[in-house]
Amino acid sequence: MIDNHVHVLGGGGGLGFSSRAPELQATQLTRHGVTTVIGMLGFDATSKGMAALVAKTRAFREDGISAYCLTGATLEHPVPTLTGRIRTDIAFVDEIIGVGEISISELGYGYDSFGPGAQYVAQAATEGLLAGRLARKAGYLCLQVPPHGKQVLKPMFDVVERTGLPITHFIPSHVNQTPGYMEDAVRWGSQGGWVDIGANYSPENHYERATQPVQAVYQLLDAGVAAHRILVSSDGNGAPPKEEKGENKPKRANYMPVGSLLECMQSLLRDGRLSPEQALSMFTANVANATGLQRKGQLKAGADADIALFQPNWELKHLFARGRHAVADGKHLITGMFDETLRHEFCL
DSSP: OEEEEEOTTOOBOBTBGGGBOOOOOHHHHHTTTOOEEEEOOOSOOSSSOHHHHHHHHHHHHHHTSEEEEEEOOTTOSSOOOSSSSHHHHHHHOTTEEEEEEEESSTTOTTSOOSSSHHHHHHHHHHHHHHHHHHHTSOOEEEEEOOTTSSOTTHHHHHHHHHHOOOGGGEEEOOGGGSHHHHHHHHHHHHTTOOEEEETTOSGGGTOTTOOOHHHHHHHHHHTTOOGGGEEEEOOBTOOOEEOOTTOSSOOEEOOOOTTHHHHHHHHHHHHOSSOHHHHHHTTTHHHHHHHTOTTSSSOSTTSOOOEEEEOTTOOEEEEEETTEEEEETTEESSOOTTHHHHHHHHOO
16 A cells, blocks of 8 residues: 555654654554655644654665655644755655645634635645656645635635646645535535545544545546546654543543544445555555556555565465565565564564
8 A cells, every 4th residue: 555644753742742653663663564655744844844754765675665755744834844844845856746744724724714724735735746747756745634724625726726736736634524614625626636534534533524444436427527536545653632522621632543544445445435556546546647647656676676465364374565465365575674672562
């Protein structure tokens, strides 16, 4: 699988320094069938930055999985970069393939824009588009959308209409967070845009207004969104503050496990409403197409040998990453340098 939205350095930080999630390890991905990861910064671009993100991406590659990252951060307008410009980050840094995760609103996730938020997003998208053409990358932009406000995706419809930027150049993240966001996502997908469902967003995971991920897939399909426009990602290793009912102040972080992606895929496959090809493509081929990873997402000559073998009940049995046997019957055959040490230290 390809997980196109993971906070590999650890998300969170909105409840103090102790609420920052730890760095992800490669085996946390492979044990759940992920062979390709796209990392990004999140809320905290103060104590974490692009140099660390690129370094972590390279570490994953050394550990044996395919890894890429995006330049930018959620709340930053202008975005932090490695080289000083979005364009040169994408053009000259192999690991960087796009821009994001960037909030439509200059005020961030929780608030509608009060200024030129969408205008800056359009400028950043153009930088990514031009750099992508130069470097033969997608250069796409991953959007964070304030889901509880009045505008939701409206600013982006305006951007696409007024600028002529391709709607496929943007990936709105986790559209199943609220009913209003789902409504806009139907319109977005019906116009040919990518629609990303968050596997961790559900009432069971403390998002009371969210649509359960599998039901969100069906809802989009029933509304006329083409199956090949639907993506699923985890928002893995994120740790956004959890709002307590009846209060305005969050009290704890709501951790997002990367394993939710595999669980969502298994639920779709076991449900049987979609063909295996349709269901699997939302975690593989569709994601590769949206992010410009031409050697990923399909089994064919010349493609990377990322292969998952499942039991009849869709439990993961074997995983190959870049041609190497990574998981066999639950045993990790590819491990990071500190995996054994960490397991020993945390086995209290």
